[in-house]
Amino acid sequence: MANSGSPQCPFTTPGMVLHSEAFVGRVNEIKFIISRLQDNHQPASVTIVGDRQSGKSSLLYHIYQTYHIHIRGHQVDRFLVIYVSLQDANCRTQADFYQTIARETLKQPQIHKFPNLEASLQGDIPDAGAFSKVLEVWKTEGVILVVCLDDFENFLDRPxxxxxxxxDSLRNLISLKGLMLIIASRKLLLVYSKKKKITSDFFNVTADCPLKDLTDEEVMALVQLPKNGLPALRENYRSLAREWGGKNPCLLQIAARCLWEAQEHNRTVDWAKRQFDNKVRGVPRKFHLFKLFYESIASLGDLTQELGDMVDRVGSFGKGLVVIVLLIFALTGLVTINSQQVPGWFFRSPEEPKATPK
Structure with missing residues (x-):
C-alpha cells in the first residue's frame, strides 16, 4: 500500500513514493527506460527487476508521473503513459485487465488531444482481439500507449x-507497435517462465533493468530531503540515517523517518534505532545482482544441461548395447571374453567409483 507520509515529513514509509518531489535517485535507470521509450525503430518494453521493497514500484510510478520531462520536445505527444497495479481488484480477469487499461487511459488529460483515440476506448474491450483493434487506431494516429504495469506476480497467481x-496475445499486441509495457517484477521474466513452465515468447520480449544500490550522491540527496526549503534532519541524524540504511532506498527512508520522529518529539537515538529495527524486519538489505545474473544464466543454460544429459544417456545406451552383443557372442561361442581385453567399465558396478589415475 502506498503512503505519502505526513505533510511535515518528507520521508515516505511504508509503501511507494507518490510525490515526484520526494523521489530521489535512480538516474541511470530512468535514462535506460527513457532511451528504450525513445527508440526510433520501435520502443522496447522494459522489466524493472528488484526484490520486495527495493523501490521498483516507486520508480515505476515516478516514470508515469514525469516521463514528459525526460522526453525531447515534441516527441512527448507520441506517447500516452498510464499506471496500472495488478493488485487492483479490477484486474482479476483478462476482460478486467483490458477494461482497466481503457479506463485509466481515458482518465489522462492528454487523451482529449486525440478524439479518434478517445473514441476507440469507448465501450467494452473484453479480450486481446478487441484491444488489438484499439491499437490499430493508435498506430494510425502515431501514438504509443505505455502501460506501467506494477505487481506482475499477480498475473502468475492466477494461471x-x-x-x-x-x-502470447500480449506479445502479439506489443508487436503491433502501438503498445509498450514497463513492468515491475521481483524476478527476471525468464525465471518465471521456467518456474511456471510457461513457454511464451512474451517472457523474452522485454529489456531488463535490474535495480542496484543507490550511489553515494543519491544517498546524500535522500537524507537531505527538505522541509520548508531546509534539510528535515539535523546533520548528525543524516549521518545516522546513512549508517543504518546503507544504500537501500527503502531502508534509508525508514531510518530517516524514525530519526525525524525522534527529532520532532524529543525522543532518544536509542528509541529511533528500536523503531527502525522493528520496521525493517524482512526487508532485503542488499540488492542481489549476482543472484539475478545467476538466474538469467541458469535459465539460458537449461538447453545446455538437457543436451549434456542427452549425451550421457546416449553414452550409457551405447555401453549397454556393447555388453549385450558381447554376451550373445560369448554364449554362442563366437568370441571368448578375456578380462584383460575388456574395458574396466564392463565389470564395474554402477555404485563403484571410478579409479583415480596416479
Whole structure:
C-alpha cells in the first residue's frame, strides 16, 4: 500500500513514493527506460527487476508521473503513459485487465488531444482481439500507449485465467507497435517462465533493468530531503540515517523517518534505532545482482544441461548395447571374453567409483 507520509515529513514509509518531489535517485535507470521509450525503430518494453521493497514500484510510478520531462520536445505527444497495479481488484480477469487499461487511459488529460483515440476506448474491450483493434487506431494516429504495469506476480497467481494464450496475445499486441509495457517484477521474466513452465515468447520480449544500490550522491540527496526549503534532519541524524540504511532506498527512508520522529518529539537515538529495527524486519538489505545474473544464466543454460544429459544417456545406451552383443557372442561361442581385453567399465558396478589415475 502506498503512503505519502505526513505533510511535515518528507520521508515516505511504508509503501511507494507518490510525490515526484520526494523521489530521489535512480538516474541511470530512468535514462535506460527513457532511451528504450525513445527508440526510433520501435520502443522496447522494459522489466524493472528488484526484490520486495527495493523501490521498483516507486520508480515505476515516478516514470508515469514525469516521463514528459525526460522526453525531447515534441516527441512527448507520441506517447500516452498510464499506471496500472495488478493488485487492483479490477484486474482479476483478462476482460478486467483490458477494461482497466481503457479506463485509466481515458482518465489522462492528454487523451482529449486525440478524439479518434478517445473514441476507440469507448465501450467494452473484453479480450486481446478487441484491444488489438484499439491499437490499430493508435498506430494510425502515431501514438504509443505505455502501460506501467506494477505487481506482475499477480498475473502468475492466477494461471488458469492468465494462461499461455494470454501471454502470447500480449506479445502479439506489443508487436503491433502501438503498445509498450514497463513492468515491475521481483524476478527476471525468464525465471518465471521456467518456474511456471510457461513457454511464451512474451517472457523474452522485454529489456531488463535490474535495480542496484543507490550511489553515494543519491544517498546524500535522500537524507537531505527538505522541509520548508531546509534539510528535515539535523546533520548528525543524516549521518545516522546513512549508517543504518546503507544504500537501500527503502531502508534509508525508514531510518530517516524514525530519526525525524525522534527529532520532532524529543525522543532518544536509542528509541529511533528500536523503531527502525522493528520496521525493517524482512526487508532485503542488499540488492542481489549476482543472484539475478545467476538466474538469467541458469535459465539460458537449461538447453545446455538437457543436451549434456542427452549425451550421457546416449553414452550409457551405447555401453549397454556393447555388453549385450558381447554376451550373445560369448554364449554362442563366437568370441571368448578375456578380462584383460575388456574395458574396466564392463565389470564395474554402477555404485563403484571410478579409479583415480596416479
Amino acid at each position: 488458469k485465467e492468465f494462461d499461455k494464450d494470454f501471454y
